[in-house]
Amino acid sequence: MRIKLSVNGSAYERDVEEHKTLLRFLREDLGFTGTKEGCGAGECGACTVFMNGKTVNSCMVLAVEADGAEVETIEGEAEAGKLSAIQAAFDRHHAIQCGFCTGGMVMSVRELLRSNPKPSVDEIKQGIEGNFCRCTGYQQIIEAVLDVSGQLGPGNKGELKHA
């Protein structure tokens, strides 16, 4: 089936097999490999992308369902080669180890901060409940989100003092 969609603001038109997931289409047909397949069943969140402004697990969306949609992936996060504020905070707080979860994690954090610019620790945990990180133990990620939302204050590097 022929589909048209926009990814990170650029238009694409492709023939795609009807049983192909949006995740595989992004990675294999368009080359956006920042979006990862972890579990493939909607549990780990590594494949999280925005579709029409909402975060979805792209492993559980068919590419044909994205016909006419606006998709945003981790590749659209940095602008002109400069890390976004969320990415820079992840970097400062060592919120990345292997990096496999990071693309999806950043998408969920962006969505959380859009609706809740100063989330509490509990709200951050809820916001990333659909994203597994098996390296950091989450504390670094939580501190990065507190930092990027202006809640650590000057000189406060968080409990882990990474920043």
Add this chain to the structure above:
Amino acid sequence: MLQKFRYAKPRDKSELHALLAEYGKSAKLLAGGTDLLVNIRSGSQKPAIVIDVKKVTGFSGISWSAKEGLIIRPAVTINEVLGDAAVREKFPLLMECAHDLASYQIRNRATVIGNIVNASPCSDMAPGLLCLEARIVISSKRGERELPLVEFFTGVKKTVLREDEFVERIVVPAAAAGARGSYKKLKRINGHDLGIVGVALMKKDGLLRLGISSSAPTPVLVDGLRETDPEEKVAAAARKATSPISDVRCSQEYREFMIETFVKRLCREVK
């Protein structure tokens, strides 16, 4: 890679009826896909055609009126329920059930009707909808039929739906608006997990009802109780209505214990 299937996106009900008539058992309806695509991936379902119902005219949106009650249509996602002003104001119990369902990303896709038609014993929306005496409207080429949700489930992942039928809407009667209620779900982790047990309790006009998930082959409604009943009596009714099993997630005894614990806590907490 998923096994091969055809994809169709009917624009109206007559196209959907025609597709169901043509493909019957080999067709599967797709709304949020959060169960269907997992099942196709695992090979437990092998549809010849996946019929996407989200663009069918009239299948979008949630609406409230004092005359017709709350109407939930097939494309309505869990997060749409959570963002709906009428639900927030009139059906706090549904808000709690919706909030406890899976993760944020899944709630952006998963639909209320999908959560019901899958007829999983651990459905999160069923306990609340059962308490509120929701009704199911089923459509086919032959016309419409309507029944109480409690009569919809017939077994584990089994319902009264025939091959050529689909659920067109769920109606929560206006009489249930303002019901006080709460939902408690036990799971192994705080985020996305299948429930170990789930208990919804509703109080309205002197009546008390329970909706219980993960505790019997289908979600269970416990009716015929009163707000003034002592919690021991309510817990005994819950025990009688459920038949939990032991599985990978916990033992039968633990489930029985937690159903009773949740029922008693809810009796106290729902004022």
